[in-house]
Structures are given as C-alpha cells and as structure tokens.
Amino acid sequence: MKIAALLTLLLVSLFASTVERGVEAYKKGDYRKAFLLYEKAAREGSARAQVNLAMMYKYNIGVKKEPKKALALLEEASRSGYPRALVELGIFYDEGIGIEPDPSKAFALYEKAASRGYARAMTRLAQLFETGRGVRKDPKRAFAWYKKAARKGDREAQTNLGAMYDRGIGTRADPVLARFWWEKAAAKGSADAQNALAYLYLQGRGVKKDAEKAFSLFLQAAQKGSARAGHNIAFLYEEGIGVKKSCSKAVKWYKKAARQNYTPSMVSLAQLYLDGSCTAKDAKKAAELLEKAAKRGDPAAPFALAKLYEEGEGVRQNFKEAAFWYTIAAQKGDPQAQYNLGLLYYNGLGVQKDPVRARFLMQKAKEAGLKVPGTL
Template sequence: MDRALKMVYYDEADVEHDIFAQLNLALKNFRGIGMPRDESATRRILDQIHRQSRAFAAVCYGFMRSKGIGVSRDSGEGQQWYREAAYWFREEAQSGQGTSASNLGYLYAKGLGVPENADMAAEWFREAADRGSPVATYNLGVCYLNGWGVQQDDRKAVKLLQSACDHNDIAAASVLAYLYLEGRGVKRDPGKSFEYNLRAARAGSVEAASALGYAFGVGLGAERNIEASISWFELAAGEGDAYAQANLAMYFCHSSELKLFNRGWQMLSLACDQGDVSAKYQMTQILIFGVKHREPDYGKALDLAMDLAELGHPGGYHLIGVMYEHGLGVPVDMKRAAGWYERAARKGSANGQSALGRLYAIGNGVEQDNVQAYYWLKMATPAHSTHAHREFDAVRARMTIDEIRRADQLFISDPAPRRAHVGLRTVE
C-alpha cells in the first residue's frame, strides 16, 4: 500500500501543516467536492500558505495554475511556478534548513518544477533527516516502505517512522498504525495499531480519524462502539475525507428516521457522481440488501458492483460473489461465487477472505479443505467477536495437529493478501 510523502511548514507554535493536504482541501472547497462549494474557505487556505515564504507562495501559485483555481488552468505555467519554488527551497536547503531540503525532495519525488527523480528525492530526504528534520525522517521512511529511490525494506521503514513519531510527527503515527495492523516490519497487533491511530487523530490526522471510525465500527483493536465510530467519521468527513463520508452516509442510510436516510442517500449519490469508489461500494450494498427506506434493486446493484470490479476494487468482487451465492438478481452459482470471493480475498478484502474461508470449511463451490478454511478465516479475523472469528475457532477445533501446523506455515509463508478496508462490514 503506497503511503503519501508530504511537504510541510511549521507555524509560530511549531505545529506542522501539510501543504498539499491543505491545497487539496482548498480545491475541494472551490469545486464543492465532498462538501458545499465555498470559495471564501478556499481563499483563506491559499492566503495562509501564500504568507509562509516565497517558496510556498510559488507552490501555491503552481497548484492554482495546474488545477485552475480562480485562474485559467495552465499546466505549463504551473510548472514554471513550481520551478521557482524549487529554486527557493534549494537556496534555503543549502543554507542549512532541513525542512526546505525535505520539501525540495518532495518536488523531485513528484516531478514538480524539476525532473521526477526518486533517487534524488531520497538523497534530499536523507540529507535533511541527518540534519534532524522529522518530516524528512518520515519521508525517508515512506521511501523505504514503498521502495522509492531506495531498496524496499519494511524494517528500515519502521525504524525511521518510529523516530519521526517520537518527534511528534502525526503522519508517522498514522503509518505505524497501518503497519501494526498489517504486520509489516513488526508483529501484527490491532491494539497497538488502534493506539497509534488514536494518537495521530488527536493530533489532527484526518486519515487516522477515518481509520478510528472504521476500528470502532467493527471492533478492531478496541471495543465496538457505534457512537464513537460515527463521531470520528464525522470529524474526518468534515475535512473532506471521502472514505469517512461514505461510511457516515452508510450509517445514516440504515437509520429508521427518514430525514437521516435522505441525508445519507444524498451524500452517497453526490459522492458516486464524483466517482468515489467507497461511496459506490456502500451504495451497492444498500441496493443488494435494502434498508428500511429503500428496496433492493439487483439490476443497479450488479451494474455498480461490476463497475467496481473493473476498477479492481475488492469490495466489488466480494459483492458479486454474494449475489451469486444467494441468487440475488442472478442464478445461484456457488462455483462463480467462490471464484469472485477468491478474487476479493486475494485483493485483501476481509469480507472476501471470510466468505472464501467459510466455503472451504463446508465444501460449497470448492472442495472441502480445513487448511484453506483456516488460512482464509485467520486472514480475515483481526477483530474478535465477529462471525469470521467464530468460524475460525470452529474450524480449528476440528483440525488435526498436523493440519494446524500446515495452515500456520501457509499463513506465515504467504503474506500477499493484505487486508483492504473497503468500508464497514455490514454483512458477515
């Protein structure tokens, strides 16, 4: 899973601000993407960035020109402004400013105003990290995590990200939460993942707030708490996070109150019109299973699920499998259902992994196989008190010691199907 690099400045209180996160929020306000159109909010964000320095003013102009915010869109002129930003960041970096060296590395990583060059980006990040820049340490950790300009190395990534986190870098805490959930470079630990997300969210990370909404919604690393889930999703949704908006809309759509349902359905519809895959996934679930104020529509559901599948979205694969398993708008076909579940499972869908494990456990659509059932159900069970976890316990109870040994070895040796959180698991 690719993690984002960042370009930052620090305000008078030494609080970090991610420039491109702010610029993208300004763009969402300007175009009304995931929130009401608000040009005054756009201006406030852009003015704040513009005041920081000549380099950041140039970045601001480059983004405005490249995206057409308040001016005609012109990618060529946008690149000219980014070139000016690179000049000033280089000047500041050569005078010993570590954050500026890291920001110059960001421009090389993205090819903004300078040729895209991952090796050069990593060199600038390393130089800045050696000067003690937490953001550069974070960016270098991300490079090791993704193999950008350096040889991919999860353990080096964890070491660098932990160092950045120890210096209060909130993005590093958010990425460490992901690594502990996935078991990359560290022992898998949903509880520790939750703790890092909570730390990052309290410090202002929108991504971490959205992740907490999911964690509370399914009981991942903490007790299941729907009120807390809604609260964290609302916080992230207010900052334009599409994943949070889609899941928040899902809660509203399941409400018995027509007013809340209408609000949720409108949120989903607007997000779908903008091509947001999380919203499409949630809407597909509603169209398959129905809710109090909306009857199922299998034809539309299958169209949306197929659209998601064409985009490689694991939730689309899973939901098509559900339709074939239960004969919802299509004939019952367990082999097809198993095939779609496997595609979802290998893409990281916990729902797909759970469903495939269940089919292996009972031998429906696939040949009965306790080892495969154990493997897929264990892959799908980071949270206790779920159907998948109970099914895992049931399968394990009837296995021989040799079968358990082989299943555990398979789980260790084949880490490919990482979980992909495609939305709250409303159907087990």
C-alpha cells in the same frame, strides 16, 4: 551575533518567498514553474522545497518519475529534522520506494517525527503497531498513537481510530465513539469515514437506523472516487433500500465500480447478467467479469467461474478449468467447492480419477457443515 542572526532570518525569508511562489504556481497547475522554484530553494538548503521537489519526482508531476532522486532529496531534507521530511522518507523505507523495504528504519523515522508532535508521523507509527511491520504487533499502542494523532486533527487517524472502536481492537468496542471519530473525519472529507458511518446508519449500530442517511453518505464517498461506496450504492438501488429501487441505476453503479477494478462489483454484476433479473441475460459477459475478478483474488469469483466452466454456461464446457477454479475456491475454505471438486475427482472429469481424494474432499465439506447427499 546580531548580524549573523539577521542574515539567518533574511535567508529563511528568501527561502520562504521562493517556496511560497512555487506553491502558488503548483496550485495553478504551472508545474514547470513550481519545479524550477522548488529546485532553486532546494539548492539553497530549504528542507520544505526539497520535500516538495521530491514529491514531484515521486508522483511524476511536471517532471519524469525518478524515485531515487526523490529519495536523495528526502535524505537531505531529513538531516535538518524537518518532520514532514522524516515522514516522507519513512514512507520510502516502509514501502520500498527507490530502495529495499526497511520497516524498522521507517519506524525510527516516524518515531523521531512523532516526538516533534507531527500528527501524520503518529498515524504512520500507529499503522506499524497495528500491522506488526518493523515492530512487534501491539494493538494497544496502535490505538494510543491513533488517539494522539486524531486529537491533533489527523483525518486518517480519526478514521482508523473509529475503526478500532468499532471492532474493539486495542480498546473495548464502542459504536458511539466510533461514530464520533468517523463524523470528525467525514466532515473533513474522508471517503473511508463516510463509508463507515453509512454502515452504522444502515445497520443501526450506535445510531438510529436510517437507510436514507446511509445512502447519502455512500453517495458522498462515491463522488470522491470510492469504488466501495459506488458498489454499496448499486446494492441499495438493486434492493430498494434507502432509495427507490432502480435496476438501471444499480447496473450503472456496479459497472462504474467494476471499471475501478473493485472485484465485488464485478461479481455482483456478473450475477445480474446470469439471472437476467435486472438487465438482459448475458452469460458470456458474466464469465468475463468473473474471470477478471477471480484473477484479481476475489474470494467469491472462483467458485462461480468454476460452475460456469463445469456447466458450459457463457464459456465452452471445460472440466479442467472447472477443477482449477474449484481448487482455488476449495483452498479458500468454500465447502461447496470442496464437494464439487470431490465429484470431479470421483468421476475423473478434468482431473485424474481419484476416489480417495474425492472422499477426502467431500468429507471435508461435510465437516464444514455442508449437507452432503447419500453416503461418502
């Protein structure tokens, strides 16, 4: 028995040594060496190496991206009950990576890892309860799991717990506790938490209003690559809130966020190009930005783009395109779009003339609170 125990300890030590060397190589950017070391340890049965190797296959790091190989490695590693393997495998089933999505299977895997005290598994469980994927939607249980994971120091859980306190989901609203958890997550470098904290300081909710502090927090988040934070910085520069007003810096930050495909920045930048208040007027650029944002599903872009097509500003006048984009905006509940589309139907511009549909759309806009001139 003693010899068997000693052999087991020796094997574990050898696995650990090989995996640690792989980790060191990975940190140094020597992905080929890391891959070979992980592969060796994985073949010998190290669950940690199997997971690390799976992540390299998943993210195309030092090896060709092969989700199915990653999945097979995680399946093997999870048999030992290794919590990280259970969670990573759960994510594959949750998101349908290399396999058909199966949120219920993901739930079971997260639950098994959470029962072993693994904080990240608790966070993933909370997300399923919050969204109702693979399990009945239950905000209170989501809140409870986020709280458990947050207390264990999970940054994502702390960020999401702050959001639940802020919005009063699964618990009573409490901006002070929202700030408490966001501060913890922000201190660990969470860009989402820094963004959220910035809003509290900007609005003075649960904290003394401080626009300069808000700007600083947005900047920290933007430096981590948050497009949303970059957009907010642009807005503060545009309006001169918490920082000296600067049109050039506003345009610079809007452009940066737009390049990251953040559609609100595309719309804001388009507006600046249209009114020429902060940069040279350029309706053509505005139209291009609005079309890109609209095709990506931005809620504000379709109406603005429809108006350009209707008026022939920045694009060739095209009532058919105007009607198309007004329809998209109208379906999203925009009363002005409903009214404008109604006018196109009434006059037969870009669509077949239809006075009945025209009145229906204009009545809908009126019922939504739009002041409609004249009689319908």
